[in-house]
Amino acid sequence: MEVPELQPVAAFAVGLLVLFGALVSLIGTVGLVRLKTFYDRVHAPTLGLTLGNACILIGSIVCFTALGTRAVVHEILVLVFVILTTPVTMMLLAGAALFRDRSKAFDQRLAAEVLAAAKQEAAELQAAQEEAALHQRAMNYDATE
Amino acid sequence: MSGLSQQFLAAALFAAQVFLALALCLSAYRLFRGPRAQDRVTSIDSLYINGMLLVIVFGIRTGSAAYFEAALIIAFVGFASTSALAKFLMRGEVIE
Numbered sequence: 001m002e003v004p005e006l007q008p009v010a011a012f013a014v015g016l017l018v019l020f021g022a023l024v025s026l027i028g029t030v031g032l033v034r035l036k037t038f039y040d041r042v043h044a045p046t047l048g049l050t051l052g053n054a055c056i057l058i059g060s061i062v063c064f065t066a067l068g069t070r071a072v073v074h075e076i077l078v079l080v081f082v083i084l085t086t087p088v089t090m091m092l093l094a095g096a097a098l099f100r101d102r103s104k105a106f107d108q109r110l111a112a113e114v115l116a117a118a119k120q121e122a123a124e125l126q127a128a129q130e131e132a133a134l135h136q137r138a139m140n141y142d143a144t145e
Numbered sequence: 146m147s148g149l150s151q152q153f154l155a156a157a158l159f160a161a162q163v164f165l166a167l168a169l170c171l172s173a174y175r176l177f178r179g180p181r182a183q184d185r186v187t188s189i190d191s192l193y194i195n196g197m198l199l200v201i202v203f204g205i206r207t208g209s210a211a212y213f214e215a216a217l218i219i220a221f222v223g224f225a226s227t228s229a230l231a232k233f234l235m236r237g238e239v240i241e
Contacts, residue, residue: 003158004208008150015157018202022161022168025198029168029191033175038183041175045191049198056161056198060213063205074213078201078220082194085224089190092231097183099235 010066014059021055024048038097046090053082158206165199186230193223 006014028048035041057079061072172195175188197219204212 003151003155003206006150006154011150011154014205015154018161018205019157019164022164022198022202025195026164026168026171029171029195032188032191033171038181038187041184042187045172045187045194049191049194052198053194056201060201060205063208064210067208069208070210074210074217078197078213078217081217081220081224082197085220086190086194089224089227089231092228093183093187093190093234096231096234097181100183 004063004067006063006066010062014063014066017055017059017062021052021059023052024055025052028052039094042090042094042097046086050083050086053086054079057082158202161202162199162206165195165202168195169199182234186227186234189230190223190227193219193227197223 003011025048028045031044031048032041035044057075061075064070064072064075169192172188172192176185176192179185179188197216200212200216200219204210204216
């Protein structure tokens with residue numbers, strides 16, 4: 001296993017940060033698999049991956065600062081970009097899911113209302129028909145008397 | 146002392162790669178399993194971020210600067226694709 005030659009303190013710091021970041025990312029993704037509904041599931045990877053990203057990229061900053069090979073502009077760019085965009089993505093997805101669920105629930109409610117109205121109308125029609133039949137039978141009875 | 150810290154760093158980077166690969170597998174499971182479209186888009190989101198973290202850990206391990214441009218491009222393109230998919234879920238079309 002080849003790893004970069006770091007100072008002992010820097011090596012421990014990089015190892016701990018990267019390990020913690022990967023563990024938090026894994027926990028977030030386990031939440032994506034194990035939670036029940038979509039609105040639960042959208043939170044877990046957002047929180048876990050944001051913290052995991054931050055830890056791994058800070059570890060990378062420490063590593064390349066200790067090595068002294070290059071400037072750390074890339075990590076800061078990725079860090080700012082991911083921390084800004086991951087919650088935005090989550091909000092977009094949750095908004096889209098809410099929009100779809102609302103329209104679907106609205107359709108179902110409308111169909112239920114139409115069905116209830118039709119059933120009530122059929123019941124009223126049947127009651128009127130029965131009443132008319134009863135009236136007719138009474139008329140026939142009167143005629144035969 | 147230096148040998149111990151190097152061994153710890155190697156073990157920690159290997160364990161981090163294993164964790165991230167496991168997270169990739171779990172995201173792929175949700176991608177295939179997901180009951181609705183928004184679950185699949187969420188799992189694609191976590192899939193590309195986990196892949197980007199794996200590239201970054203690989204860059205730390207090799208100590209070379211070539212991998213960070215790739216990570217940056219994955220972050221940009223992944224955000225664009227996820228927001229386009231969210232807009233598609235909302236409106237039914239991407240470009241109006």
